[in-house]
Amino acid sequence: MSLLDIRAISVRFGGVHALEQVTMNLNPGEILGLIGPNGAGKTTMLRVITGVVKANHGEVQLEGELLNTLPIHVRVRKGLGCAQQLVRPFREMTLAENVALAAGAKHTQYPWQSLFRVERMEALRESRNWLAKVGIEDAADSYPEAVPLGYLKRMEVARALAIRPRMLLLDEPLAGLNQAEATTFADILFELNRQGQAILLIEHNLAEVRRICSRLVVLDNGRKIAEGSPETVLKQSSVQEAYIGQGNLNAEN
Amino acid sequence: MLYLELFIQGLLQGSIYALIAVGLTLVYGLLRILHVAHAGLYTLGGYFGVLVFNSTGSLALGGVVAMLGVGVIGVIIYRLCYEPILNQPPYVPLIASIGLFIAMEELYRILFGSYGVTYTNPPLQKMMPLGGLYLRQGEWVTMLASIVLIGGLAWLSRRTRLGLAWRATVTDPQMAESFGIDPIRVRYLNFFIGSILAGAAGMIVGILNNLVEPTMGSVPSYKALAIIVLGGLGSVRGTLVAALALGVVESFGTIYLGAVLNRDAIAFVFLILVLMVRPQGMFRGV
Amino acid sequence: MGYEISLLTAMLISIIGSLSLNLITGFCGQVSLGHVAFVGIGAYTASLLTKATTPFFAALVAGMLLAGIFGVFVGLASLRVRHDFLAITTMGVNFVFLGVVRQQDWLGGELGVSSIPDPGLGKLGFLALVFGCVVLVVLLSMQIRRSWMGYVFEAISGDEDTARMLGLDVSRYKLIAFALGTSLAGLAGGLYAHHVRFIYPDSFAFVESITILAMVVVGGNGSIWGVMLASALLSLLPQWFQFIDDYKLLLYGGLLFAVMRFSPGGLAGFAQRWFPQSQKSFTLEVDK
Secondary structure (H helix, E strand, C coil), X not given: CCCEEEEEEEEEECCEEEEEEEEEEECCCCEEEEECCCCCCHHHHHHHHHCCCCCCEEEEEECCEECCCCCHHHHHHHHEEEXXXXXXXXXXXXXXXXXXXXXXXXXXXXXXXXXXXXXXXXHHHHHHHHHHXXXXXXXXXXXXXXXCHHHHHHHHHHHHHHCCCCEEEEECCCCCCCHHHHHHHHHHHHXXXXXXXXXXXXXXXXXXXXXXXXXXXXXXXXXXXXXXCHHHHHHCHHHHHHHHCCCCHHHHC | CHHHHHHHHHHHHHHHHHHHHHHHHHHHHHHCCCCCCHHHHHHXXXXXXXXXXXXXXXXXXXXXXXXXXXXXXHHHHHHHHHXXXXXXXXXXXXXXXXXXXXXXXXXXXXXXXXXXXXXXXXXXXXXXXXXXXXXXXXXXXXXXXXXXXXHHHHHHHHHCHHHHHHHHHHHCHXXXXXXXXXXXXXXXXXXXXXXHHHHHHHHHHHHHHCCXXXXXXXXXXXXXXXXXXXXXXXXXXXXXXXXXXXXHHHHHHHHHHCCCCCHHHHHHHHHHHHHHHCCCCCCCCC | CHHHHHHHHHHHHHHHHHHHHHHHHHHCCCCCCCCHHHHHHHHHHHHHHXXXXXXXXXXXXXXXXXXXXXXXXXXXXHHHCCHHHHHHHHHHHHHHHHHHHHHCXXXXXXXXXXXXXXXXXXXXXXXXXXXXXXXXXXXXXXXXXXXXXXXXXXXXXXXXXXXXXXXXXXXXXXXXXXXXXXXXXXXXXHHHHHHHCCECHHHHCHHHHHHHHHXXXXXXXXXXXXXXXXXXXXXXXXXXXXXXXXXXXXXXXHHHHHHHHHCCCHHHHHHXXXXXXXXXXXXXXXXX
């Protein structure tokens, strides 16, 4: 049974069809790459899954459970860990504290109960482990303004991991990183997946996508135009057209 | 005929609100700051107008000083008070502005006295019936001035390069900058124009009531805020509609709701009701 | 001696008021510009009840409950609107409260409620009661701050969308902040009414909301000790120096402006710059 089932999702903003009857799924243990040129609807799809955007039509199911009517925080508690395109750390907390908040999810589930829970050492310890997993434990006690973008991007992933999600939803985690940083980070994601973490990866960096994803889904102008293994998909002319039409010659790599 | 009179009075009051609120929404649209001290500039316009008239006898000069003088001070306030704290979380400029406004009112009280200043020879008080309506000259001037000033703003915004630069900066500051538009200049202009409108409103109200007193800005301060929120923060058109609507609603409301609710609270009841239905205000902002 | 006791009591009551706003604005980041309306609800409720021969403590509790209920309503409004809209809506709540209270004869109208009964504790007894309440409020604030509730409040204050993405029920937490903060404001109101024995609409004017906010902001958003210190200073200073009382508003206004312009972190922020070890740190707090 697939982990995440997306059926016939359509989203309209005013007159614009951001997504049109898109059906796709995420299987347990895979890294699914969701790719496509700018404006294809990838981020919108992510927002439909998390609940930030309401679909006009269609269903999102998590292991058979319908998510459509659930608020964002409930969906997250059911197993969605999300790292967004624009990093948003809590600026008044250190990186460790940022991640610890997520690690302590069990303490914060029932608001009135959270008043009586004070123990934070465990969550802080765990958060350092997560930061180590993404390779940035040296910055654990730094504040967001003092670390480079690459670190913040990895902190977002660590923070998403800390809630122990059934799947990771990552929106362009490699954007803004140079070649070396991108490769290192992609390796980390690959390793996480190797250890069992299912990942839905939205990404523009097709070189890394080809390397680490087990399967690809391609969107263009709100529609799904291709699906399959990276080798097959990236060879398809329709896919190449979609990217080149945007003037994006890097797709040829 | 009572309804018509109530309606006209409502529009008059609404147009004064509009003059104040438009400046406020201009600032918000550009900088996301709730410029509460704007009402202090309104009061200052009143003072400039009456003091200049009382010493020179010239209404025109009073008008010029009220508008330009307040315009310049508005820019100075931006430069000294807001510019350094633009990067802080939103409550910082908001509270700084509130503090500034309170201090301004107190300064007026200390400098010019608690009881206010009146016109030694009140101008524009004569009745001037026109088209069946019995209004004082001052009230006709109010209508005319509002139309001219706001119309002028609309013309400036749509028909001049300056207006284009302003609109570009509000929509997308970075893109505007890459077109060579200087954001600092645009901000100065923004505050200048908004403050001119406030100064004009202050002087007009000073004439209509024949009194300029230190706290005359208190009520407009919060009402203007309610108005710009109602109109959809940042939308000039929305603000205009909301201002006029509020004037009319208050006019009728005091008659019909007076037993339950104080006139000044009507603005906020109106606001809260609208926000519960449409949390972004009546019109979408910029 | 009587004058000093009275002064101290008034100062402690204003500390309760500002600590209550601190929960909403300082801890949870929800700007409330109309907080004194809840103090007013507590004051009116408690005093009308004691005038109708309800026992003092029951009246106090009733005042807290009613203030808290209205607070939850306002909290619900806060869920639909954000930031600047919220600030103005809460300002509106203050004016609507005043507008209603001014027009209703059974609430005393413009003249307010007078001859509020003496709680019968004597001046010192009453002072002790108020002091006890301050202690409780401080303990509650500290408990919130060191608990996971405080941690969540901080996150909401920083970035509520991201907080939601971490599985936090932001709406529920905000409502709790409002409920707690406003009912404590109601407590301050009930105590205030029985301290001065005479209340009227102007006691709860918008400028008082700004004063309470000034205490929170000057103290430094969230810092319990900073807020207490700022409250003490701002409430006592006008009493000590008569000439300051005439310029009280100028002082408030100028102070608010100056703090925001030059040291937005307030007294607490200022202290942190000069004494870095006093910086709030999770790891330090936990390493007991």
